[in-house]
Amino acid sequence: MAPSRVSPSPETSSPTLLSPDQLNTYNTNGYLIIPNALPPSRVSTLLSETHHMLSSFSLTDHPMTKFSTGEKDSHVGDDYFLTSGDKIRFFFEEDAFSPTTGELTKPKHRAINKIGHYLHELSPPFRQATFAKLNREIARAVGFKDPRVLQSMIICKQPEIGGRVPPHQDSTFLYTNPPSAVGFWIALEDCTASNGCLSFAKGSHRRAPVRSRFVRKEGAGTGFEDVEGAQFPDGFVTEEKGREEAEEEYELGEVKAGTVVLIHGNLLHKSEKNLSGKSRFIYTFHCIEGENEYDGKNWLQPPEKGFSRLFEDKT
Ligand SMILES: O=C(O)CCC(=O)C(=O)O
Numbered sequence: 001m002a003p004s005r006v007s008p009s010p011e012t013s014s015p016t017l018l019s020p021d022q023l024n025t026y027n028t029n030g031y032l033i034i035p036n037a038l039p040p041s042r043v044s045t046l047l048s049e050t051h052h053m054l055s056s057f058s059l060t061d062h063p064m065t066k067f068s069t070g071e072k073d074s075h076v077g078d079d080y081f082l083t084s085g086d087k088i089r090f091f092f093e094e095d096a097f098s099p100t101t102g103e104l105t106k107p108k109h110r111a112i113n114k115i116g117h118y119l120h121e122l123s124p125p126f127r128q129a130t131f132a133k134l135n136r137e138i139a140r141a142v143g144f145k146d147p148r149v150l151q152s153m154i155i156c157k158q159p160e161i162g163g164r165v166p167p168h169q170d171s172t173f174l175y176t177n178p179p180s181a182v183g184f185w186i187a188l189e190d191c192t193a194s195n196g197c198l199s200f201a202k203g204s205h206r207r208a209p210v211r212s213r214f215v216r217k218e219g220a221g222t223g224f225e226d227v228e229g230a231q232f233p234d235g236f237v238t239e240e241k242g243r244e245e246a247e248e249e250y251e252l253g254e255v256k257a258g259t260v261v262l263i264h265g266n267l268l269h270k271s272e273k274n275l276s277g278k279s280r281f282i283y284t285f286h287c288i289e290g291e292n293e294y295d296g297k298n299w300l301q302p303p304e305k306g307f308s309r310l311f312e313d314k315t
Pocket residue numbers: 155165170183185196197198269270271282284
């Protein structure tokens with residue numbers, strides 16, 4: 001079956017900064033690369049802010065939580081992580097510690113895997129980068145009615161030790177019923193095959209159901225459980241499942257600093273380890289549809305005032 005477009009909402013007919021070709025590419029491939037979306041001056045401000053955060057955060061009282069993606073059968077789920085939804089917190093690279101002594105083997109600014117998850121409210125430059133007109137236009141163009149920003153992160157992919165992100169779908173981690181997550185991923189440095197750029201299983205958003213979701217486990221910690229609700233967005237035209245996930249082929253997405261990549265929540269994507277001498281800093285935030293069900297099982301729970309409305313004027 002040929003893939004069809006996301007059904008247009010009344011808002012998609014308004015003028016948008018995305019061309020019809022770009023929208024078609026996103027709807028067909030499940031991702032869209034938008035080069036030069038941010039001017040160099042803005043990228044440089046975001047990078048300076050990142051370096052400032054990395055050099056100034058305190059190790060005193062830090063639980064030294066590592067960001068673990070489950071590759072070694074462990075997934076991050078301690079209190080520091082679970083309560084980070086309305087804070088700016090620092091998670092270490094798994095390989096930043098000596099396997100024998102457990103001591104950090106890198107200076108702290110070279111040891112952090114990611115910073116999260118409330119930069120979009122607490123850091124003025126990242127807030128500006130999130131609630132930018134371009135992002136609102138993109139959200140309208142892809143059919144959001146009331147997009148809510150629910151998390152934001154800086155992923156550092158540090159030189160030599162930057163962790164691999166295994167193939168995944170963002171709606172596994174940010175599940176709504178029906179699924180609605182969309183990632184806005186912004187390169188703050190050039191991303192290449194050697195420093196661990198993203199790669200994408202093109203079109204997989206229309207053939208890969210969201211089968212599992214990342215939840216808070218009863219008692220403590222996090223884990224995965226089967227999705228009982230919808231596995232594709234509402235009204236979404238899907239392809240016959242033609243291949244197993246393991247057979248998916250991934251296309252490299254090498255991009256320059258200042259590029260925005262839009263990622264559909266059902267799209268399988270990944271990034272490899274960074275063994276090179278160059279870091280790969282990016283900023284990403286995710287939106288969900290405000291009216292879709294978001295339950296208390298999700299690892300990330302809303303702050304008291306609820307998830308941030310992308311369409312709210314923050315200026
Ligand atoms: O930046 C990366 O390496 C992975 C990011 C990613 O997969 C995501 O934000 O969903």
